Amino acid sequence: MCGALTDLPTEVDAGKQAVIQGVVRRGDAPVHGYVRLLNADGEFVAEVPTSATGAFRFYAAPGTWTVRVLVPGATADREVQADLGVVTNVEVELPA
Amino acid sequence: MSRQQVLVDADWVEAHLNDPNVVVVEVDEDTSAYDKGHIRNAVKLDWKKDLQDPVRRDFVDKAAFERLMSERGISNDHTVVLYGGNNNWFAAYAYWYFKLYGHRDVKLLDGGRKKWELESRELTQEVPVRPRTTYVAKDPDTSIRAFRDEVVNAIGKLNIIDVRSPDEFSGKLLAPAHLPQESAQRPGHVPTAKNVPWSKAANDDGTFKSDEELRKLYAEAGVDFSKDTIAYCRIGERSAHTWFVLHELLDQPNVKNYDGSWTEYGSLVGVPIELGSGS
Numbered sequence: 001m002c003g004a005l006t007d008l009p010t011e012v013d014a015g016k017q018a019v020i021q022g023v024v025r026r027g028d029a030p031v032h033g034y035v036r037l038l039n040a041d042g043e044f045v046a047e048v049p050t051s052a053t054g055a056f057r058f059y060a061a062p063g064t065w066t067v068r069v070l071v072p073g074a075t076a077d078r079e080v081q082a083d084l085g086v087v088t089n090v091e092v093e094l095p096a
Numbered sequence: 097m098s099r100q101q102v103l104v105d106a107d108w109v110e111a112h113l114n115d116p117n118v119v120v121v122e123v124d125e126d127t128s129a130y131d132k133g134h135i136r137n138a139v140k141l142d143w144k145k146d147l148q149d150p151v152r153r154d155f156v157d158k159a160a161f162e163r164l165m166s167e168r169g170i171s172n173d174h175t176v177v178l179y180g181g182n183n184n185w186f187a188a189y190a191y192w193y194f195k196l197y198g199h200r201d202v203k204l205l206d207g208g209r210k211k212w213e214l215e216s217r218e219l220t221q222e223v224p225v226r227p228r229t230t231y232v233a234k235d236p237d238t239s240i241r242a243f244r245d246e247v248v249n250a251i252g253k254l255n256i257i258d259v260r261s262p263d264e265f266s267g268k269l270l271a272p273a274h275l276p277q278e279s280a281q282r283p284g285h286v287p288t289a290k291n292v293p294w295s296k297a298a299n300d301d302g303t304f305k306s307d308e309e310l311r312k313l314y315a316e317a318g319v320d321f322s323k324d325t326i327a328y329c330r331i332g333e334r335s336a337h338t339w340f341v342l343h344e345l346l347d348q349p350n351v352k353n354y355d356g357s358w359t360e361y362g363s364l365v366g367v368p369i370e371l372g373s374g375s
Contacts, residue, residue, distance in 0.1 A: 044295035
């Protein structure tokens with residue numbers, strides 16, 4: 001269903017999915033905010049809030065994606081390549 | 097309806113936190129969001145537990161809606177301001193639902209919970225106690241709700257707007273990309289539907305785009321404003337967002353939300369389905 005992911009299981013089996021996941025931090029501290037997934041054309045595909053540990057996860061499709069982080073006072077973009085059956089990790093470190 | 101009648105901003109909500117005529121309502125599927133912190137004096141509605149029949153796939157009936165409103169301390173005369181996560185998907189769904197049962201004055205907080213949080217506005221865990229009311233709902237207004245046969249009959253005749261992401265529309269994905277892929281029996285879209293993702297109607301912070309931008313968006317997608325319109329998505333919450341845009345912001349007279357949406361249509365036996373990016 002369409003509920004927000006608030007606490008992520010530590011292990012994920014990518015199986016037949018292309019998983020993009022990561023953590024948003026400022027210094028050592030997790031940041032509460034939102035992460036948007038944009039496709040190769042820059043179009044919005046999905047959005048999740050970060051969990052209590054700053055984590056996020058998307059079940060995407062193989063290809064090139066942009067992960068856009070929105071937090072109070074800052075935004076950051078990261079380009080990501082997702083592959084089938086692979087969990088791709090993205091670390092987003094925001095300036096203090 | 098004009099934008100001023102159906103949308104309020106965060107400053108307005110802050111100025112009315114203690115207004116006895118206003119009830120702020122957070123609507124999420126994930127009620128833990130409310131429990132961790134919500135706008136002061138806001139009550140919560142659970143999209144699923146409160147607004148869906150526990151057995152059949154349908155709304156709660158009129159009597160159950162009346163009980164729900166009365167328990168939450170919402171009266172027929174209250175101005176109800178809805179907000180929630182997911183860029184107000186479920187708040188827009190609840191808005192449409194309140195209208196279905198004839199609530200007179202409903203508004204959405206533009207930008208919803210996300211914009212409120214990104215602006216670092218106050219959230220509290222204090223749960224308000226509201227006196228019980230005696231709410232009287234109207235019979236469901238089916239002029240704003242589409243059922244499956246209407247969708248099949250609308251193919252090639254009315255505007256059908258599929259508001260899911262392009263990959264869901266084309267059949268590449270069965271559900272939004274932040275969710276495990278489980279959904280209807282078949283991927284694809286209703287033939288002749290135009291794909292105008294709900295997200296194109298919203299800014300990054302979750303606020304709605306301007307009326308001018310919105311008109312241009314649908315016109316460029318080939319939506320004929322002289323025709324009636326049916327909007328759908330996967331389970332009817334994103335299409336309630338688009339229903340709000342077309343019916344409430346742009347004043348289109350005959351717009352229906354098909355809440356059965358793709359989880360119903362994509363599992364029906366014998367109906368036509370189109371794959372690919374559309375015509």
